[in-house]
Amino acid sequence: MRSLVETKHLTKHFALGRKQSLHAVDDVSLTIDERETVGLVGESGSGKSTFGKTLLGLHDKTSGEAYFEGQKLPDHYRPADFQHYARYMQMIFQDPYSSLNPRMTVGEIIGEGLRLFDDRSSRQIRDAVGDWLARVGLERDHAARYPHEFSGGQRQRVGIARALIMQPRFVVCDEPISALDVSVQAQVVRLLGELKDSLGLTMLFIAHDLSMVRYISDRMAVMYMGSIVELGPADEVYFTPQHPYTQVLVSSNPEPDPRMERTRKTVPIRGEITSPVNIGPGCRFASRCSKVMDICHKVTPQLRPISGEASGTGAKRQVACHLFESASSSTAAVV
């Protein structure tokens, strides 16, 4: 399959005063194939949203590159760049309450992209907006209403229509269902799935709900303090996690099954995610890891394919952990 979106060593640091910087995203290389859905999971503060936003140019990159169809995306987006790429890449936001302008009607919100970046007549835009409202399961005459007249699930449908009316090839979904109730989550997930199939979309699906990400994604990437620690087919990462952090994450995720919960072995974990300010070399998970070794505090582990024996499959899976580095490959650069 052809790759559609690729990042190479993508890094985003936020400056906090003169000597401090927060390493939100650190050296992330990820390839997303055409029509693939990659799920990105991690705790709050792990940098998953920042990664999505930096990828789309909503944050400037500190270093590293991003590519769309093999073409390098600009390091700093000028208005003309946004105008150009809005047709190819879009974002669906987490909070359907704060991401829609309360002073604009739903029709204005959905049609704004076409109005700014396309040269259609206002009549054509109105028709397109109506079509999209129907497509996401709302009524055509809802275009004249304001966001406050809708429920959370309906607003998220407006957010989806707003992003997809541009007919993008690639969509970043930043926790699109976290703010919704269980029964409504499934409605929105079904809608996204249908639209993905009919439009041939490629998606980066950011969420912290592991079960939902496993269900939606082809591949799953686990992020911890700005780095991807494990990457592989979603079912394999979920059912046979290899990185100690992924193991903790999966074992902490309660399943709606009482018998399973009674027999669950919880992998204990110490402490909480620390703030990634001015971090030095070494594994970021070392301070909480139960299998920590000396090397973990000195050398940053790189994301590497793991052998077939460990995962039971080919080299599709990648883990950034010293436990999986064979003696021959321990030449990782000491920073």
Next chain:
Amino acid sequence: MKESTEGNDDPAVLAVSDLHVEFDTYGGVVKAVRGANFNVRAGKTLGIVGESGCGKSVTVQSILGLIPMPPGRITRGQALLGDIDIIQQKIIDGEDIRGNRIGMIFQDPMSSLNPTMRVGDQIAETLIVHRGVSSKDAFARAVELLDMTHIPEAGNRAKQYPFSFSGGMLQRAMIAMAIACEPDVLVADEPTTALDVTIQAQILELLEELQRTTGMAIILITHDLGVIARMADDVVVMYAGEIIEKGTVDDVFYRSAHPYTLGLKMAMPSNESTRETGLKPIDGSPPDMFDPPAGCGYFARCPHAMRLCERHHPERFEVSPHHYANCWLQHPDMPERAVLDLYRGPASSEGPA
């Protein structure tokens, strides 16, 4: 890890019956809770599950007198703690039961603590008010309580203000405050919703540990079926202000008797679901609580709805001992085929065989 709890003849520490709560709003009267009945067993965990707006928080807050009245109003019902109706009487032997015999923790620990008071002083205040302990002893006890909730360096932490605590630690401090007076019942209203899964696991483990050591009962309010499966002995499922199913956790999960409970389970991805089997969303949205339907509140969304359900409010039927569902499908005269369809699921005719 909990044992499976099949029988539940244990004595109830808190028995709520026929609770009705209303709110006056500009749009009219919202009937937020319409006839809630449930028992909380000593030393056990009762899970209350339902979607936002179904009345699960209001049920518990109204019992504790934590809803503003007016506009809120308890129109009927009683809640017996021992033999005292705590809806009528909040003071027992000169002591407010709240914070004393019933402790409470909330969803958002950041906004539940006073940002201008040291954490230790806030915990100590509970003891000073309810137990009349000297402030010095109370502070020492607060440090012990923080230690019980596994906050490292409790002595130093007690002297700090809430802003220097992380979300998980604030929730631990809230728990320390809630258990300070060794309550019979701890009410936990979405205690882990604002926390990450790894921290959620730590907090749930802490609650289980404290329940084992103190023998308190827990009322756990959540929308997360996974948390219910992990923690609860008994489960109450609420929809549109009513309890529509209740029973032991195994009854409610494995022998669900109400279409809404089944719908909730099928709307969540489990370990078996794949994109081929699909999630089955519950279409539509909950009914208007200003004017609740005369019949079943779930009628408009229910794949098994019958003509009967539109007009006639379902009675409560006993499915098996201690397992109840408010659904006409459980009526003893219901043809067996209709009930079997329920367990087979609504999509059995059109979905993949």
